[in-house]
Amino acid sequence: MKNGYIMFDLDGTLTDSKAGILNGIKFAISQYEIYTIETEKLISCIGSPLRSIFNNFFHLDDKATEKAIDRFHQYYSEIGLYENTIYDGVNNLLERICVNNRLIVATGKSVYYAEAILKHFGLYQYFDCISGSQSQKGITSKSQIINDAITRVHGINTSNSIMVGDRKHDIYAAREIGIKSIGVLYGYGSYKELSNVGADYLVAKVDDLFTILTE
Known part of the structure; x- marks a missing residue:
């Protein structure tokens, strides 16, 4: 990609x-x-x-x-x-794929927490946009969070975007908006959960993400 x-x-x-x-x-x-x-x-x-x-x-x-x-x-x-750790390989993955792509965080966490975590663990510099839950603006569901990112990032559209997540909420939202999705099996969702909701790809480890995201 x-x-x-x-x-x-x-x-x-x-x-x-x-x-x-x-x-x-x-x-x-x-x-x-x-x-x-x-x-x-x-x-x-x-x-x-x-x-x-x-x-x-x-x-x-x-x-x-x-x-x-x-x-x-x-x-x-x-x-x-x-009380948090970066998954092995994530830093290297982001460093390599940010050269040819624009990276976005779309999380159910508040933007404040998301930014604090990314800065604390040295990942913040890889991302062009941090989109998270903003209850005061009525942005709480994952589809609303993704749409918020789409409205804020110039040039983004459904044909050149993909969502990477570990739970069914991530996959549902991607399908609702019309973008492809990757379900990661090393997180908190199961193979059954992610396959049942129709993830376009499933990966077992971080290194597998690089293969898909650079095709």
Whole structure:
């Protein structure tokens, strides 16, 4: 791929943020009488909006959910943000493909958190645009986040763009907008999840992304 626009999810695609997110969720619900937390089930929630996690997974009402979200951000902004690691090979991949393409982050995280993580781990310089959740503007779903990037980046269109992500939300959004997608199997989604939603490509490791993105 040359002169293309490559959009990357953040959690589970560029960085392994599992520890920080799970610790933030556990901190958020520690105020309630919820004693059993199955880590594997919690991992399956990563990539979903926080409101959906607390409403649907923990069955909190709207008032309790708002309190849980506030507590999550309290933990995450101070500690969880940095309980994070870059997947092996990501830095090298971005350095090589940014020469002939423009790179974009399209994440369900807030722009503030996304930029802080990318700067902290030395990845920020590879990206032309960071698009994330902006609840004050009504930009919360992955398709809205991708569309936000499309409106902000000059020259981008569906024919020369591709979305790289690890969860069904990434693939659904790409299909809805009309761009190709790559599902990464080293993140938090499974082969079944990503194949069932129709990812155009599936890759098992970061090195495989380079092959597809330079075809």
